[in-house]
Amino acid sequence: xxxxxxxxxxxxxxxxxxxxxxxxxxxxxxxxxxxxxxxxxxxxxxxxxxxxxxxxxxxxxxxxxxxxxxxxxxxxxxxxxxxxxxxxxxxxxxxxxxxxxxxxxxxxxxxxxxxxxxxxxxxxxxxxxxxxxxxxxxxxxxxxxxxxxxxxxxxxxxxxxxxxxxxxxxxxxxxxxxxxxxxxxxxxxxxxxxxxxxxxxxxxxxxxxxxxxxxxxxxxxxxxxxxxxxxxxxxxxxxxxxxxxxxxxxxxxxxxxxxxxxxxxxxxxxxxxxxxxxxxxxxxxxxxxxxxxxxxxxxxxxxxxxxxxxxxxxxxxxxxxxxxx
Numbered sequence: 001x002x003x004x005x006x007x008x009x010x011x012x013x014x015x016x017x018x019x020x021x022x023x024x025x026x027x028x029x030x031x032x033x034x035x036x037x038x039x040x041x042x043x044x045x046x047x048x049x050x051x052x053x054x055x056x057x058x059x060x061x062x063x064x065x066x067x068x069x070x071x072x073x074x075x076x077x078x079x080x081x082x083x084x085x086x087x088x089x090x091x092x093x094x095x096x097x098x099x100x101x102x103x104x105x106x107x108x109x110x111x112x113x114x115x116x117x118x119x120x121x122x123x124x125x126x127x128x129x130x131x132x133x134x135x136x137x138x139x140x141x142x143x144x145x146x147x148x149x150x151x152x153x154x155x156x157x158x159x160x161x162x163x164x165x166x167x168x169x170x171x172x173x174x175x176x177x178x179x180x181x182x183x184x185x186x187x188x189x190x191x192x193x194x195x196x197x198x199x200x201x202x203x204x205x206x207x208x209x210x211x212x213x214x215x216x217x218x219x220x221x222x223x224x225x226x227x228x229x230x231x232x233x234x235x236x237x238x239x240x241x242x243x244x245x246x247x248x249x250x251x252x253x254x255x256x257x258x259x260x261x262x263x264x265x266x267x268x269x270x271x272x273x274x275x276x277x278x279x280x281x282x283x284x285x286x287x288x289x290x291x292x293x294x295x296x297x298x299x300x301x302x303x304x305x306x307x308x309x310x311x312x313x314x315x316x317x318x319x320x321x322x323x324x325x
Contacts (some may be wrong), residue, residue, distance in 0.1 A: 007146035014286025014303040015152035016107035019310030020058050029309050032120035038108045042100030043177030045211030049093035051301030060106040068096040073191035097213050098203040125162040149282045157288035175217045180254040232259045258259040266292045
């Protein structure tokens with residue numbers, strides 16, 4: 001059986017960021033990722049000042065700013081019975097939208113070669129009866145004993161199951177995220193714009209002068225699974241049918257391959273505040289702890305902050321280049 005000091009389960013945002021944060025403290029780790037390569041698919045991530053501070057701590061902030069425009073304002077419109085109400089707030093601190101694949105690629109490029117072990121599909125976790133350390137069993141028959149195990153494997157976390165955390169709750173809605181490119185420029189203000197009309201919530205964030213990230217949430221239509229990209233695109237066109245022409249055009253000309261349909265889930269704030277997310281030397285981070293809806297634009301930033309805080313705590317306990325690493 002192989003023995004490793006710190007094992008991180010999941011090569012997404014939280015997992016890669018945690019490994020980088022440890023690396024910058026002089027602490028080695030191994031990331032187990034079930035996919036055969038870096039999972040660079042996905043939508044946009046609204047990132048506020050706390051997220052950018054974490055990215056700067058990880059040393060990748062400047063690279064990501066090159067392809068992400070500043071957002072100066074947040075505007076919300078409520079349309080009910082033909083009447084429109086509008087709420088506007090200026091954004092003083094740094095706010096931008098990042099492509100998830102840009103973020104994941106920047107994080108993976110910052111790691112030492114060999115840190116990520118691709119094709120590592122975990123089938124079970126058990127506790128070693130002698131050392132009390134967790135033992136990770138892989139689909140290929142191999143097993144790894146970890147002195148520290150950090151689950152960054154998302155909302156369906158196998159590490160969360162090992163810790164016997166309560167199931168996440170589901171929002172009564174589904175969301176589609178996507179990108180639309182305007183070859184001649186979109187001409188939209190540098191602002192987050194959200195419109196709530198009937199059972200539909202739609203929003204857009206400028207990524208660059210030519211591209212926007214958008215999301216579309218339906219509060220009641222939960223009967224569609226989105227079997228392929230074209231069916232998701234048709235669903236979006238249906239949901240946007242009562243919106244103004246510029247919104248319908250944005251959905252119509254979107255990059256169909258970028259669309260993702262998600263049944264939104266969350267963990268209640270009270271459970272996060274009062275719950276216990278560690279057992280022995282096993283813990284979780286990112287969506288495995290605090291999966292949330294996109295409404296606060298904090299999912300990605302919170303995962304990045306988890307990484308920085310975890311690395312600081314572990315560095316105080318073990319220090320760089322210690323045997324436990």
